[in-house]
Amino acid sequence: MVAMMQNPLRPTSPLRLVDAPPEPSSTAPEATIRVENLSIVFDVPRGEVIAVDRVSLAVMPGEFVSLVGPSGCGKSTLLNAMAGLERPFEGEVMVAGKPMLAPRPDIGMVFQQPHLFPWKSVRRNIAHGPRALGKSKTEALRIADDLIEMIGLTKFASSYPHTLSGGMQQRVAIARALANQPRVLLMDEPFGALDAQTRAVMQDNLLELRDRINATIVFVTHDIDEAILLSDRVLIMSAGPGRILRDLSVGLPRPRSSAILTDPAYLALKRDCLDLIRTEGRKAFEQMEAVT
Amino acid sequence: MSTGGHNRATTAGRLSVLVGALSVPAFVGVWELIARSRIVNAVLFPPPSTVAVAVLDWIHSGQFFGDLSASLFRVTVGFLIGTTGGIMLGVLTGRFRLVSSLLSPLFHILRPIPPIAFVPIVILWFGLSEAGKLFLVVWGVFFTVWLATHIGVQKVDRGLIRAALMLGTPRRQMLSEIILLGALPYIVVGLRTAVSISFYTLVAAELAGAFAGIVYRIEIAQQNMQTGQVMGGLAALGLLSFVADRSFAAIAERAVWWR
Ligand SMILES: Nc1ncnc2c1ncn2[C@@H]1O[C@H](COP(=O)(O)OP(=O)(O)O)[C@@H](O)[C@H]1O
Ligand SMILES: [Mg+2]
Numbered sequence: 377m378v379a380m381m382q383n384p385l386r387p388t389s390p391l392r393l394v395d396a397p398p399e400p401s402s403t404a405p406e407a408t409i410r411v412e413n414l415s416i417v418f419d420v421p422r423g424e425v426i427a428v429d430r431v432s433l434a435v436m437p438g439e440f441v442s443l444v445g446p447s448g449c450g451k452s453t454l455l456n457a458m459a460g461l462e463r464p465f466e467g468e469v470m471v472a473g474k475p476m477l478a479p480r481p482d483i484g485m486v487f488q489q490p491h492l493f494p495w496k497s498v499r500r501n502i503a504h505g506p507r508a509l510g511k512s513k514t515e516a517l518r519i520a521d522d523l524i525e526m527i528g529l530t531k532f533a534s535s536y537p538h539t540l541s542g543g544m545q546q547r548v549a550i551a552r553a554l555a556n557q558p559r560v561l562l563m564d565e566p567f568g569a570l571d572a573q574t575r576a577v578m579q580d581n582l583l584e585l586r587d588r589i590n591a592t593i594v595f596v597t598h599d600i601d602e603a604i605l606l607s608d609r610v611l612i613m614s615a616g617p618g619r620i621l622r623d624l625s626v627g628l629p630r631p632r633s634s635a636i637l638t639d640p641a642y643l644a645l646k647r648d649c650l651d652l653i654r655t656e657g658r659k660a661f662e663q664m665e666a667v668t
Numbered sequence: 669m670s671t672g673g674h675n676r677a678t679t680a681g682r683l684s685v686l687v688g689a690l691s692v693p694a695f696v697g698v699w700e701l702i703a704r705s706r707i708v709n710a711v712l713f714p715p716p717s718t719v720a721v722a723v724l725d726w727i728h729s730g731q732f733f734g735d736l737s738a739s740l741f742r743v744t745v746g747f748l749i750g751t752t753g754g755i756m757l758g759v760l761t762g763r764f765r766l767v768s769s770l771l772s773p774l775f776h777i778l779r780p781i782p783p784i785a786f787v788p789i790v791i792l793w794f795g796l797s798e799a800g801k802l803f804l805v806v807w808g809v810f811f812t813v814w815l816a817t818h819i820g821v822q823k824v825d826r827g828l829i830r831a832a833l834m835l836g837t838p839r840r841q842m843l844s845e846i847i848l849l850g851a852l853p854y855i856v857v858g859l860r861t862a863v864s865i866s867f868y869t870l871v872a873a874e875l876a877g878a879f880a881g882i883v884y885r886i887e888i889a890q891q892n893m894q895t896g897q898v899m900g901g902l903a904a905l906g907l908l909s910f911v912a913d914r915s916f917a918a919i920a921e922r923a924v925w926w927r
Contacts, residue, residue, distance in 0.1 A: 479833045479834050480836075484834065485834040489827055491825065491827040493832075493846070493849075495849045495852075504832075504835055505836060509836050536926050538927075552835070553834070553835075556835060
């Protein structure tokens with residue numbers, strides 16, 4: 377099955393999933409995100425867990441890259457390192473040419489849970505970032521109102537988060553992250569907690585949104601459809617310790633719609649990807665069995 | 669559900685409201701009858717009418733409002749100082765490991781000692797001054813609020829803190845908004861307990877020696893064998909702490925305004 381992955385190119389179809397050309401590591405200063413030989417190790421009662429194992433990758437300005445892999449393979453940890461929430465044990469993470477040692481307001485993050493401030497209305501949640509960065513109240517609220525319009529929640533501007541549905545809350549979380557006009561938007565399974573229908577709508581919204589903001593996006597998901605639909609590139613991670621197994625360019629035309637998800641050629645490619653992930657998932661499971 | 673069942677339910681509801689409304693008057697009535705029947709010693713168990721007269725005398729003599737304001741002052745100021753300190757230190761120990769290592773062991777040793785046990789040393793330190801009374805109330809209130817805040821701060825959703833970090837929230841705002849409001853539901857529970865503790869320590873403070881106050885008046889009446897006045901004092905104290913608890917419950921419900 378892995379052998380089938382050696383050449384996933386299907387010349388018969390306009391839909392192509394191809395191995396990305398190897399990154400020329402010497403001429404890389406133009407990359408927005410550069411991860412160099414990154415390892416992250418956690419101390420746990422029984423010893424150490426290597427969550428990320430010597431990962432290198434680069435994300436170009438304006439690119440949309442997905443990280444896909446079995447759960448526990450270190451996707452969140454890698455993303456947190458890009459966010460400055462996790463320090464490298466070894467190696468380096470550079471965003472816009474500067475090493476990430478702490479969170480920075482030019483990098484926005486959306487988590488699996490919305491994590492909205494429950495004591496703030498939708499409007500004030502979104503205005504939080506600009507206010508924290510020292511913008512005037514009027515200016516911050518103007519930014520918030522523009523974003524509220526963009527996410528289509530004008531009617532709910534003064535509602536409190538707990539009165540909104542999960543999908544609406546996640547839209548507010550995305551708007552809140554965009555309020556600081558981040559250069560990089562990191563998304564950790566942002567639609568993972570939503571039902572299938574809402575998820576599909578959110579994916580369409582994100583595709584539209586992407587053309588209106590010019591942020592570089594790294595998107596973590598375990599849904600291969602979602603990854604291919606949304607991204608320019610899909611990075612497939614191995615079972616823990618997390619390494620990058622494959623780096624695939626998605627040669628699909630944009631703007632995209634979910635119609636591509638039923639194309640036969642696309643399905644064949646997806647099957648290859650799934651086989652790869654499944655093999656990795658089984659490895660992860662066996663590793664866990666061996667530990668316990 | 670059938671209409672019959674509904675009616676039965678409301679009938680039962682009305683009955684229990686009626687019985688509830690009669691509970692206190694019935695108790696007072698029975699007490700009056702027993703006290704007047706000479707089954708018991710009327711000096712030790714005066715009827716409610718005697719108690720009422722004693723309370724009216726207390727009010728007319730002008731001492732009542734002096735006693736009330738002295739007690740209210742101790743409870744309120746002690747509560748405010750103790751809870752402010754408890755919240756501030758709770759945020760610090762809950763948030764900063766080093767501050768917690770420094771203070772938590774000490775607080776955990778001091779916390780279980782009943783505040784009343786500090787009366788002798790408070791008298792040695794402060795004599796019969798007002799500062800000593802405040803000290804007891806502050807001491808009683810502080811640890812409960814500190815612990816509630818400390819636990820509340822540690823339970824603040826980590827995701828919320830990370831989200832705030834990613835948005836560039838400054839350190840100060842992180843403590844004064846995200847941490848404090850995140851812990852507020854726990855803090856409010858601590859404050860509610862602190863209300864009753866402040867009354868309980870007030871009793872100890874005034875019994876230890878005072879020149880005015882509701883509990884002080886009870887003690888003086890006891891020395892003069894004015895049982896009616898003693899009971900009137902108890903009723904006043906009960907009413908006062910009841911009103912304080914209920915008002916605080918009402919405030920607390922609105923404190924966590926986003927729920
Ligand atoms: N704070 C932590 N402490 C200890 N181990 C952790 C911590 N965070 C993650 N891990 C471990 O690191 C590995 C990768 O986790 P994570 O990055 O969350 O994976 P994913 O997001 O791909 O599901 C897992 O084995 C997880 O148990
Ligand atoms: Mg994860």
